Amino acid sequence: MEEETLKLPLPDAFVDFLDANGLDPSIYSQADLTPRYIRLKPGCESALEDIEADMECKLEKVDWLPGFYSIPPTVHIANSMSYREGKIYGIDAASGAAVSALNISAGDHVLDLCAAPGAKLCLILDLLGDLGSVTGVDVARHRLAACRTMLQKYELGDHCRLFVADGTTFSLTPIRDHPDSKSCDSALGEKVERFKEWTSRRTWKERKKAARDRENNAMNPGIQEPELVFYGRHAGVVGLSKDELYHTVCDSESLSCGYDKVLVDAECTHDGSIKHIQKFEHWGWKTLQRRVLDAERTDNLTVLQLKLLSNGFRLLKEGGFLVYSTCSLTIAQNEDVVEQFLKDNASAELLEIEAAKSWPCRSGWIPKTLRFDPVTSQTSGLFVAKFKKLEN
Numbered sequence: 001m002e003e004e005t006l007k008l009p010l011p012d013a014f015v016d017f018l019d020a021n022g023l024d025p026s027i028y029s030q031a032d033l034t035p036r037y038i039r040l041k042p043g044c045e046s047a048l049e050d051i052e053a054d055m056e057c058k059l060e061k062v063d064w065l066p067g068f069y070s071i072p073p074t075v076h077i078a079n080s081m082s083y084r085e086g087k088i089y090g091i092d093a094a095s096g097a098a099v100s101a102l103n104i105s106a107g108d109h110v111l112d113l114c115a116a117p118g119a120k121l122c123l124i125l126d127l128l129g130d131l132g133s134v135t136g137v138d139v140a141r142h143r144l145a146a147c148r149t150m151l152q153k154y155e156l157g158d159h160c161r162l163f164v165a166d167g168t169t170f171s172l173t174p175i176r177d178h179p180d181s182k183s184c185d186s187a188l189g190e191k192v193e194r195f196k197e198w199t200s201r202r203t204w205k206e207r208k209k210a211a212r213d214r215e216n217n218a219m220n221p222g223i224q225e226p227e228l229v230f231y232g233r234h235a236g237v238v239g240l241s242k243d244e245l246y247h248t249v250c251d252s253e254s255l256s257c258g259y260d261k262v263l264v265d266a267e268c269t270h271d272g273s274i275k276h277i278q279k280f281e282h283w284g285w286k287t288l289q290r291r292v293l294d295a296e297r298t299d300n301l302t303v304l305q306l307k308l309l310s311n312g313f314r315l316l317k318e319g320g321f322l323v324y325s326t327c328s329l330t331i332a333q334n335e336d337v338v339e340q341f342l343k344d345n346a347s348a349e350l351l352e353i354e355a356a357k358s359w360p361c362r363s364g365w366i367p368k369t370l371r372f373d374p375v376t377s378q379t380s381g382l383f384v385a386k387f388k389k390l391e392n
Contacts, residue, residue, distance in 0.1 A: 011285045017271075017293055021330045022365075023373075027381070028274055030374035035070035037062065037093045037379070038077060041154055042126055044087045051082045064358050065096050067126070070378075086154045091119035094372035094382035097361070098265065098325040099123045101353045101386050107131040108260040109174035113167040113312045116143030118150040120265060125156040133235050134160045135259070137170050141229070148230045158232035165226035167264075168307035171248040172226060173257050173315065175236030192241045198231050251314060255392070258317035266305040268328035269298065272381020274374055276327075298332060305337045313345060318391045321351075325384045329373065334383040335365045351386045 010018075010025055018025050038059070044051070052059055057075050062068035070093070077083045077090050099120050104110060104127040115121045115136030124134050138144040141164045151157035163170065225246060231237035237245060249257060269292045270276040280288040291297065309324050316322050324341075326333050342348055352368045360377045361370045364385070372382040 011288070013293055014285075014288060023329055024375065027374045028277055030274060032073060034073060034274065034374045034378055034380070035060075036073055036075060036077070036090065037096070038069050038071060038088045038090050039067050039096065039123065039126070040069065041087055041089070042067070047082075047087065051080075051087060054082045055080045062093055064360065065093055065100065068093055068096055089119060089122055089150070089154060091123060092380045092382075094361075094377060094379040094384075095120055095265075095325075096123060097356075097359055097370075097372065098323055098382060098384045099127070099263065100355060101323050101384060102261045102263060102321055103355075104128055104261055109176065110134045111174075111259040111262045111312065111315060112136045113170065113262060113264045113308060114138060114266055115147050115162070116140060118147035120263065121147055121160070122150055122154055122156055124263070125151070125160060128159060130159070130234075132159060132260075133174055135172070135174060136160060136162045137165050137167050137226070138162075139164070139166050141227075144229060151230065151232075157230065158234045161231040161235040161237055162229050163226040164229055166224070168304065168311050170226060170311065171315070172246065173249055173254055174259055175240070175245075176257055195231070195237050195240050195242075195245065197233055197238055254315055255318045255389075258315050258320065260317060260320050262312040262316050262320070262322040263325075264308050264312040264322065265325045266308045266333075268301060268305070268326040268333050269330065270327050272327040272329040272373070272383070274380060298330075302332055302337055305333060306340055309337060309341050310344065313341075313348060313387065313389065316389045318389055320389050322387045322389070323384060324387070325382055327380060327382050329371065329381045329383065331365055334371075334385075335369060338366055338369060338385050347390045347392065349388045349390055351388050353384070353386050 010028060015025055048059060055071065055075060055077065057071050059069040059071060062070055077088060082088050102110070104124060106129045108128060109132055110124055110128065112121050112124060112134060116138040121134065121136050128134060136144070136147055138147070144162055144164055148162055151160055163172070228237070228245070271292050305326065313322055324338065328334065338350070342350060350368050353370060356370055359370070361372045362376050363369065364371050364383060370384040372379045374381065
């Protein structure tokens with residue numbers, strides 16, 4: 001029954017939408033041919049044969065992306081012991097390429113501005129190692145809770161902190177210089193409360209205060225203080241006061257103390273995700289009309305995407321690198337956003353991604369931008385652009 005459903009013709013309105021964006025409708029017939037991708041947690045390579053036996057399939061190494069393996073599209077990794085034990089996690093190779101484009105190095109301070117559901121966040125922490133930090137931000141608390149669960153499952157959270165916050169206004173820079181622990185008292189001699197090591201077990205008083213804060217935020221919409229929902233022991237939070245943690249800097253200060261690398265994998269219509277589009281065959285094509293084809297929704301999304309990209313760039317230090325990506329294949333949500341961003345930011349330089357010379361992708365409508373799709377890349381659809389913040 002499912003195979004018959006997948007062969008239903010696409011609605012005329014969606015075909016027109018694809019044609020307007022120079023997209024071949026045949027990419028949506030590739031779902032059964034596009035492999036799934038997984039990444040092995042570092043240190044688990046020696047257990048490759050055991051993992052294959054557990055999953056009952058061959059793991060094919062992805063030659064162009066270190067640490068990645070492809071598996072048949074019919075294999076469900078959640079059923080495997082290797083997944084439950086945290087030896088592997090699912091992440092599309094195109095998403096892995098977007099993270100790889102950042103060229104993360106040990107000691108970097110990285111911002112993932114749209115962090116949920118967490119696979120790219122885990123990959124960033126994998127690449128970072130034991131030095132530096134990662135700040136994950138997402139506006140949806142329940143989705144960020146999934147990030148926290150992933151970090152704990154894969155034991156990757158030591159250098160990470162997570163904030164529920166609006167990515168268009170988030171203003172906290174990384175903790176580069178930890179305050180002197182001796183200055184535990186205020187100038188008036190008052191005892192200053194400082195962050196202790198994070199635990200999921202909170203007292204009744206702490207839970208009540210958190211609920212009251214959320215209620216106050218709901219009653220007072222607008223720019224709200226980011227809510228810290230997780231931090232690792234080496235994320236720079238332990239020992240800070242609340243004032244120190246939430247200290248914001250002006251734009252000129254962020255040039256020197258901002259993030260080394262920023263990932264903005266922005267909210268979009270998800271039309272590049274073949275499996276996502278197939279869901280509309282079950283949800284109803286009218287739902288697709290509202291979520292993907294509606295002009296007002298698309299206009300609102302492009303405004304949001306530009307704001308996310310601009311704020312991520314604002315928090316980037318001079319000489320730092322930012323990657324903007326979406327799983328949409330539309331021009332409006334990708335090249336048009338990039339073009340407007342470059343007009344608005346004279347200090348932004350669009351860079352060629354050197355590693356992409358060996359990647360199975362094609363150029364976007366703007367030179368130096370990249371597009372992945374099921375036909376060209378054997379991956380899900382993704383747009384990628386990389387920027388550098390030039391020194392004044």
